Amino acid sequence: METLTIHEAAATTGWSARMLRYIERTGLLMPARTASGYRVYGPGALQRLRTLKELLGRFDLGLSEVAFAARLENDSELREAVQAWLHDQPRRPEHVKPDDWLRFEQEKHERLLQAA
Amino acid sequence: METLTIHEAAATTGWSARMLRYIERTGLLMPARTASGYRVYGPGALQRLRTLKELLGRFDLGLSEVAFAARLENDSELREAVQAWLHDQPRRPEHVKPDDWLRFEQEKHERLLQAA
DNA sequence: AAAACCTTGACACTCCCGTGGTAACGTTGG
DNA sequence: CCAACGTTACCACGGGAGTGTCAAGGTTTT
DSSP, X not given: OOOBOHHHHHHHHSOOHHHHHHHHHHTSOOOEEOTTSOEEBOHHHXXXXXXXXXXHHHHTOXXXXXXXXXXXXXXXXXXXXXXXXXXXXXXXXXXXXXXXXXXXXXXXXXXXXXXX | OOOBOHHHHHHHHSOOHHHHHHHXXXXXXXXEEOTTXXXXXXXXXXXXXXXXXXXXXXXXXXXXXXXXXXXXXXXXXXXXXHHHHHHTOOTTTSSOOIIIIIHHHHHHHHHHHHTO
């Protein structure tokens, strides 16, 4: 069966051996171990390493961000607290007082038009 | 009405003025502006600044992590990709081959017992 | 018009993340 | 037994987060 050592796994996934150990420390992927402590990467692990790499590249993420997403999944208290904060939020410019902000924007446009 | 300037808002929320500007740059809270560009913090903004501070402290988060959570909320493609990766994952030690990992753990326990 | 604010931009410093490398030591296989 | 490979534990370094401070200039208040 294909169980690869760390350098072999590195070669076929595009990560470095160093990074595979680092990924393990973040908790995102814990490979099995042999009796003597060697890491062994099975087919599933290899696949997830490849898809992880693609995920990070496609959305320009870091390992810490995926790790945080995992934390959100597992810690419902955290998830609910964060969502609560995000949800009761008047997202963009807060209150729009017409004689303040709005006029500010208006004048900015006028200035831009006048510059042309 | 209570609309505070940045230093006043800083005083009543526990942040520094510098940090309020920084928070704004992360996109987490955009205060309104007066016609001349001054930031004005209304009661809602003040409240959310306080709860934000509490949120960060309680779960030991950074602003970037909350910002990432917001990104997850707004970008469904990202959210689904991340969840897909997290979900098809044999979380803990992958495959457990009894004559490898399991024996490793067993012997560790024996060593510990023998040390006593 | 002067004092007391505000704004943006820059320099700087600390700490963490993502990497690589190296050293010291154990394991595996010819 | 020795070469090749694995393990952990360090040092190092560039970049980003978080934070302060200061400069140069506009605004508000008195």
